[in-house]
Amino acid sequence: MGFFLETIIAGLMNGVLYSLVALGFVLIFKASGVFNFAQGAMVLFAALAMARFAEWLPEWLGFESLLLANVLAFAIAAFLMLIFAWAVERFVLRHLVNQEGVVLLMATLGITFFIDGFGQTIFGSDIYVIDLGLPDEPIFILEGLFPGGLLINQDDLVTALMAMAMVALLTLFFQKSGTGRALRAVADDHQAAQSVGIPLGRMWVIVWFMAGLTALVAGMIWGEKMGVQFALTFVALKALPVIILGGLTSVPGAIVAGLIIGVSEQLAEVYIGPMVGGGIQIWFAYVLAMVVLLFRPQGLFGEKIIDRV
């Protein structure tokens, strides 16, 4: 029983990270109708930026503090993501305004390739380290309920909390702030939003920047766990089944689906995996999403698509 719960908790913690990346997708889709396939590449790029600057800054500026290095590196990486958001709006989105989803999707594929090459050109293509200075001994919790307690890694716990905080912040921003309201207006109807004076272009920059921030936080967390390397892109792509499950247009959907996928993936790998040779987490989430789609084509929380003729 204890082991089962540990698996679930591990799944939940992974799930929170998936939710975070998925939120980036959902935000962009809600506000600009673009399915941003480049989100995974953005995670890698942001993580690379942070890792390298955390390494370079102490050398260039001559200080020792890890915390300072990380904070500055984070800020610079965030700034880079802002520039990236601006560039994407200026050079890509603006010119593809009335195209259908498929075209925009392919454009983000192009952006993915570009960012992959660009990131590796500037930052290099080795495996880099992000050290957040987190305690890494495992601890035992809930010792009262279970003999011996449940084993969790502290750094997993901290990063999960960070991710949850980010998710909460984003949701609050989207639902409560004025900009958030404007973004929701844009998501609903571009033309109507424009006609009440909402500047479309600027909104898109904001949205892509926010997606860039989520990419940065997700990249920072994952990079800390597994090192900043190319494989990060694929872990981020795991967020795709999350969005499918949750529905492309639903913020709570992304959160719930992330947790569901995280947990079921973990359970499947631990309990079903050994029977079929292991390693099924590379496809389990996708197949799960695909099966759900057969019964609910709009995902668990997405809006039903009504075709008007």
Add this chain to the structure above:
Amino acid sequence: MSKKKIGDVILDVHNISLRFGGVKALSDISFDVREHEIRAIIGPNGAGKSSMLNCINGVYKPQEGSITFRGQTFKHMNSRQVAEMGVARTFQNLALFKGMSVIDNLMTGRNLRIKSNLLLQALRWGPAEREESEHREKVERIIDFLEIQAHRKTPVGQLPYGLQKRVDLGRALAMEPQVLLLDEPMAGMNVEEKQDMCRFVLDVNDEFGTTIVLIEHDMSVVMDISDRVVVLDYGKKIGDGVPDEVRANPDVISAYLGTSH
């Protein structure tokens, strides 16, 4: 104009009700359509006219009521079945295949009658080639009829609106339908284009005996060419009869001129 022979009831709509969530699009609509006639459906915007056509066509499934076509009664229609039974339609918003040429658009209308299987088509041998040419001939007759010869190979998306409307009609005609549902075929046209379209509609009814169910806003057109008229308002039927009756009906007049409801 010779007196045309209007036949028996071919399409019968019984007590159709249609809802979208909380919105009632159609409430308890019943009317019939006789073979060879031109039946107009009119009413203010949002009255539910297109929705009615969509129900007949199988695009929407009504929650209540039934439709009888040629003696067979259905709770709701299946698009393909309806097409196979000989009902074709045009669309208010022109659901044309923008990427394809005019000929190809019309040829899609022949699809139901094409027999050759995939393998024959891949080899494009003998029977497949002959079949293609036969259908091409039928389609060319329609192109002649609608006077769009010069635009055969043009991608439909590049044509002006009036011509696109004609292609929409052509595609429906290519199905050799017994009943033709026309959803505002003259919307957005100038006077000359409307006259042309009227002529085509009348010719189709005259030469091929096709039954026509027509949604139209232009009153003069409706009064001129239709045999009988149904009037809808807010999803309910408020008038049904020959044009002169309907024109004099006080409910119809107030619906259009707008007395308080």
Add this chain to the structure above:
Amino acid sequence: MFYRENGQFKTNYKSDQQIFAVKQDRIAIIALIAFAFIGVPLLADEYLFRAILVPFLILALAAIGVNILVGYCGQISLGSGAFMAVGAYMAYNVFMRVEDMPLIVALLSGGFFAMLAGIIFGIPSLRVKGLYLAVATLAAQFFFDWLFVRVPWFTLDNPAGIAAVSNLSVFGWQIATPMDKYLFVLGFVVVFALLAKNLVRGPIGREWMAIRDMDVAASVIGIRPMYAKLTAFAVSSFIIGVAGALWAFVHLGSWEPLSFDINRSFQLLFIVIIGGLGSIMGCFFGAAFIVITPIVLNQLLPWIGRLFGVEISTAMVGHAEFMILGTLIVWFLIKEPHGLAKYWSMARHKLRLWPFPH
């Protein structure tokens, strides 16, 4: 003045419906095919066959398959690499496990199994559209990635997980030299391109395009969306499967699942976008572009670097290739969504008027 259609009157529908209706086009294409079969073998060297012509032809074939699904039927698929893999591994098993299996039958059976896989993973397309479908196709990609690595049966229980073939021959003709391989593949590609073109310009092609352009209206005309979509998946994956088998048997010789991973899927998608969605000819343009660009960059970039005194490593060239490809994709999507095929038809249009400007 050479390229005039004057005087070429079509007197029956059959001649109007030909693939190359303009006589000059027909002459050109026959000359091209003749050149491909006879001229090229006389002129080309081993490197050209091995590194450029054979991959170009096989990728063009795979692209034709992808184009049928994505360009003509409008169903986005990110899993084409997986279908190439199915074609390759199943052809491998049929070839190796069955006594005296003829090569061509093995290759076609690879296509057949890929077709089955395509139909199964195409089922979601009946309920699911666009972006959701794209992700569902990724399920196919990752599932098959896993399957061919973890289930030893597919690699004949080879401990290293590698599959390899040798000694290919057809009716006694040994396919050993690069030139042999080129001619073998060329034969396949010409035949399949013709069959694909026939399908695409006939009734089923029109059904596919109707579904792409407006599937609700399509069903009102009597087109069955299910039949159209599943046949698109079936035909598409059959062709991709055969291409995968050819890639494995003829081009690589020995292979592992990585040869067919998601990067391959992206590559095929790029070929189809750059070449032109909805154009068989475009597949060839796109494939040529994708095959030649890295080679050109490999020579060009270090040379440019040396001009400026900068040392450009092979890794750098790889990154640059990514950036250039990415930029080109976006550029094509913005400027010319119909890809290189559109430039080609514009060029022909200009040629019609030559030497007059308009």
